[in-house]
Amino acid sequence: MTSHLSPAQLANSIPNDGSEAAFVWLGGSDARREGQWTWSNNGDLFWQGDFNGAPVNGRFTNWGVQPDNLGGAENALAMGLANWPEPFYDLGEAGQWNDLDAGNKLVYVIEYDAVVERLTGYLDQPADQGVYSGVGMIRGWALSEEGVERIEVYIDGRYAFDVPYGDPREDVGFAYSDIDGSSTSGFSVPFNYSALAPASTPFQSL
Structure with missing residues (x-):
């Protein structure tokens, strides 16, 4: 993914949480009820709890040492594009998930069914x-x-x-x-x- 983003886009996709790593929004949230992580497109519950929680019905998750709801306002799901946080990089690796404040302005991922033109x-x-x-x-x-x-x-x-x-x-x-x-x-x-x-x-x- 990083190969499709310019240096400016990467720099502008670093959240204000001290991680010093770029993230992209994935479309998950626990804003309705703390610790109840659901997907915004279909409402499916995929995770319950904090970093000691568990996936729901075996659904895929890829958290770092997260979610931790730092500051009480981290209710949006994001994926790291680099290891974080500086300087120890001990909370997550590139590709792993983190919970962030939804007020951060980050690059986001849109998933859709591609329309393939007939041959x-x-x-x-x-x-x-x-x-x-x-x-x-x-x-x-x-x-x-x-x-x-x-x-x-x-x-x-x-x-x-x-x-x-x-x-x-x-x-x-x-x-x-x-x-x-x-x-x-x-x-x-x-x-x-x-x-x-x-x-x-x-x-x-x-």
């Missing part, structure tokens, strides 16, 4: 139900608004190899002009069909 494509060769022998081509095109990382070929349900991606496809570029990279969405590679076992099932390209 559009076509396998020109080998054609469906086609019969091939000797050296031919595996050829087609693939598009996604999120980009295509690679093209994988599976034979009989098992990964075989990757196919180079990025061949010119003016026809696809014309048909899908609203998608970046559509004019270079092709893939192709020579393949020896005679090397396949007689019972091999059709190709799958992903």
Whole structure:
């Protein structure tokens, strides 16, 4: 996570509690009832008590030597991005949780279900139900608004190899002009069909 934050963001995400370490908000709180830690998105109770407490129903927790409700006002859950506090670093390690005053202005984490754009494509060769022998081509095109990382070929349900991606496809570029990279969405590679076992099932390209 720290690799995605600038030095200024890290410096501005250090709470006013003497820890001298950057933290990010995680969305848990015991503000409604001291020692009853719940998630803000669904209200699930995941921890009861202070640092001598226990997780609820086996739910995941990752506290340092926390929570301690220092000063009586630490009711918000945060995760450390470095060991804390200076100079002994004996209360928590990077990645562990701490309870902090909700008045601190910190970077925060948002969890959400990603919407994955569907993949559009076509396998020109080998054609469906086609019969091939000797050296031919595996050829087609693939598009996604999120980009295509690679093209994988599976034979009989098992990964075989990757196919180079990025061949010119003016026809696809014309048909899908609203998608970046559509004019270079092709893939192709020579393949020896005679090397396949007689019972091999059709190709799958992903």
